Amino acid sequence: MSGPYVIRGSVVLPEAELVWRFSRSSGPGGQHVNTSDSQVELRFDLAGTEALPEVWKERALQRLGERGRLLDGGIVSVRASEHRSQWRNRETAAVRLASLLAEASAPPPKPRRKTRIPRGINERRLREKKQRGETKRGRSGRDWH
Numbered sequence: 001m002s003g004p005y006v007i008r009g010s011v012v013l014p015e016a017e018l019v020w021r022f023s024r025s026s027g028p029g030g031q032h033v034n035t036s037d038s039q040v041e042l043r044f045d046l047a048g049t050e051a052l053p054e055v056w057k058e059r060a061l062q063r064l065g066e067r068g069r070l071l072d073g074g075i076v077s078v079r080a081s082e083h084r085s086q087w088r089n090r091e092t093a094a095v096r097l098a099s100l101l102a103e104a105s106a107p108p109p110k111p112r113r114k115t116r117i118p119r120g121i122n123e124r125r126l127r128e129k130k131q132r133g134e135t136k137r138g139r140s141g142r143d144w145h
Contacts, residue, residue: 005098007052007105013098014051019043020090025081039081042093046101047074056105063104076100 004012022037046052046061064070071077078100080093 005094007098007102011052011056013044013094013101014049017045017049017051018094018097019045022086025084036086038084038086038089039079040086040089040093042078042080042090042097043071044076044097044101045074046070046076052101052105059107060101060104064100069100069104 004015006012019042021041021043023039023041024037025039046057046064049057052060061070061074064076069076076097078093078097080089080096082092083089
C-alpha cells in the first residue's frame, strides 16, 4: 500500500487495526475474474480504536450510526471492486475509509448568523424593478395610432 492514510491533521489510519477480506468480484472480466479475489472489504473497529481522539470517535460513531454505516459493535466496513487489480481496490478502499472517517468526525459547522439586508440596497432594487417595468410598458404599441 502507498503509505499512511491521513484522516485529518496528524491523525492517520492505523495499519495494524485494519482488517482486510478479499472475494471474487462480480461482473465481466473473462477468465481472470473467476480465479482472482479482487474485491476488497476493509473493516475498522471504530468503537475500539485508540488512534482517534475520543471526541472524534464519539462524533463519528453517532453520525455513522445514523446513516446506517456501522456494523454491530461499532465496526465500519467499506467495499471496493471497481478495479480489476486487488492492489488498486485496496488503495481505493483505504482512501474511501479515511475520507468517510474524516467526514464523520469533522466538527459541526458554525451556526449561521442572520444578517439584515441594508435598507438602501432594498430600496435600490425596488427602484430598478420599477424602472425596468416602465421600460417594458413603454414598448407596448397600445398608444400608437
